[in-house]
Amino acid sequence: MADKIKIAQYWGAGCGGCDVALLDIDASILDLHAIAEVVFWPIGFDGKLHELEQMPDKSITVAFYNGAIRNSENEHVAKVLREKSVIMISFGSCACFGGTPGLANVTNKEEVFQTVYKDTESTDNPEFVTPQTSVKVPEGELTLPEFYDTVKTLDEVVDVDYFMPGCPPTVDLIMVAVGAVLKHVKEGAPLPPKGTVIASDKTLCDECDRERVETDRRIDRIYQAYEIKADPKKCLLDQGIICIGPATRAGCGAMCPVANMPCRGCMGPTKAVMDHGGSMLSALASILNITDSESKLSEEQIIELMMQVKDPIGTFYAFTLPKSLLKRTVKERKRKG
Numbered sequence: 001m002a003d004k005i006k007i008a009q010y011w012g013a014g015c016g017g018c019d020v021a022l023l024d025i026d027a028s029i030l031d032l033h034a035i036a037e038v039v040f041w042p043i044g045f046d047g048k049l050h051e052l053e054q055m056p057d058k059s060i061t062v063a064f065y066n067g068a069i070r071n072s073e074n075e076h077v078a079k080v081l082r083e084k085s086v087i088m089i090s091f092g093s094c095a096c097f098g099g100t101p102g103l104a105n106v107t108n109k110e111e112v113f114q115t116v117y118k119d120t121e122s123t124d125n126p127e128f129v130t131p132q133t134s135v136k137v138p139e140g141e142l143t144l145p146e147f148y149d150t151v152k153t154l155d156e157v158v159d160v161d162y163f164m165p166g167c168p169p170t171v172d173l174i175m176v177a178v179g180a181v182l183k184h185v186k187e188g189a190p191l192p193p194k195g196t197v198i199a200s201d202k203t204l205c206d207e208c209d210r211e212r213v214e215t216d217r218r219i220d221r222i223y224q225a226y227e228i229k230a231d232p233k234k235c236l237l238d239q240g241i242i243c244i245g246p247a248t249r250a251g252c253g254a255m256c257p258v259a260n261m262p263c264r265g266c267m268g269p270t271k272a273v274m275d276h277g278g279s280m281l282s283a284l285a286s287i288l289n290i291t292d293s294e295s296k297l298s299e300e301q302i303i304e305l306m307m308q309v310k311d312p313i314g315t316f317y318a319f320t321l322p323k324s325l326l327k328r329t330v331k332e333r334k335r336k337g
């Protein structure tokens with residue numbers, strides 16, 4: 001055991017899929033077991049926070065933190081893990097960019113509580129009782145983490161060494177990361193530069209085999225994936241289905257287009273892209289004939305075209321809203337009356 005690297009994995013605000021992804025490595029788990037000892041993984045081994053807090057600083061070789069930062073507990077565990085670990089990896093789209101939990105940044109804590117604890121038909125809560133961080137009961141004090149107004153990414157609360165995007169990251173990427181750490185520990189091989197994204201630097205379109213229209217690319221209608229039978233050989237975007245591939249980092253093997261479904265962008269933006277959704281919006285505008293200086297479209301026609309995009313935030317920022325230039329859309333909504 002002494003020669004093994006020590007690994008920790010934690011689940012913040014996420015769906016648990018990233019934890020399952022570690023188990024998905026199938027037979028490779030035997031390779032992992034041969035080289036690594038898991039010292040903290042609450043989902044896998046029922047580890048307790050106080051056990052983590054008692055570990056010596058930097059005694060964990062590598063910590064994989066998945067999930068976004070939604071509440072004070074997520075942030076506290078992230079900070080403890082940071083202290084205890086030599087290498088901290090932001091694991092999965094939720095940790096890297098906010099992911100799907102980050103879509104809650106279109107609203108705020110007050111409205112989330114209003115919906116969940118009052119307005120839903122399955123809720124009977126006339127006094128609008130909501131979670132409190134501290135409640136006195138005869139037996140003593142009960143506490144809950146503080147629910148934040150804004151969903152944050154992991155690197156907003158701790159120093160992150162590497163980023164591994166994906167919803168969840170693929171087995172190949174996981175094995176690349178574990179292999180690099182092992183080579184470093186066993187052979188003294190240099191680690192990648194701090195801040196490296198463990199994935200390709202190319203765009204998803206570069207690793208997608210579909211045929212693209214190379215010149216004078218134009219579409220005049222946007223379809224939802226279920227509205228047409230897409231040609232499995234041709235680029236989905238060229239067929240009018242919004243595929244986020246042009247703005248998205250490669251590394252997943254273009255698995256959604258391979259399955260005849262458009263990319264939703266879970267690998268996040270490439271290094272060259274500052275804002276994932278903004279970049280895709282710009283790519284879409286160019287093939288919708290909107291940005292062309294010779295465009296004959298009137299403003300009404302442009303609005304009509306863009307109105308075909310159902311759920312713009314969910315389309316362009318499905319995984320990256322907290323990491324976008326927008327970050328969030330609502331701070332405080334003025335109540336009517």
Ligand code: SF4
Nearest residue numbers: 014017092093094167
């Ligand atoms: S990145 Fe995807 S799989 Fe991982 S926790 Fe978030 S939603 Fe789940």
Ligand code: SF4
Nearest residue numbers: 205208235236243245
């Ligand atoms: S837009 Fe989508 S379907 Fe088209 S080449 Fe890029 S990844 Fe493939």
Ligand code: SF4
Nearest residue numbers: 252256263264266267
């Ligand atoms: S194709 Fe897009 S949405 Fe699908 S796994 Fe790859 S990056 Fe994620």
